[in-house]
Amino acid sequence: MGRGGSYPASYDYSNYSYWNIFWILLFAAAIFLIVRIIYRFGIKNTASEIPLNILRKRFAKGEITKKEFEDMKKELRE
Template sequence: MRQLCFEYFNRGGMFGWMGGGLMMLFPILIVVLIFYFFTKNDKSKTIENSTPLDILKKRYARGEMSKQEFEDMKKDLQ
């Protein structure tokens, strides 16, 4: 009986090749999740790609400045 048990697990047990494949999916999934979290689009990347005039327009649209301040800063940028 003992010999039979060891032979069963030496051949891969009840999982066989499927168990090995599932074991490889776990590290691959971890790597994919890490890659996703580091490459997802966050606010810092959009600010780097914006021109100063775009940033000024966004600030004006959010109501951070008055129309006069917007016009003055816009004139300074041009």
């Protein structure tokens, strides 16, 4: 019979491997949720959302004239 009895060699570790997979999946899910929360609520005011940058983009596209651009820029800085 030997040390392990009559069980196959891999039988002793099969229950542990399921728990290891469970903990790995749980850890991965926690990391995924943390990253998602950080991106959703943590990064709000990026450089592309600054009003002056929006104004510059509108001027570059030709949506507003130079006079309108200068007036709006002056208004934003007040």
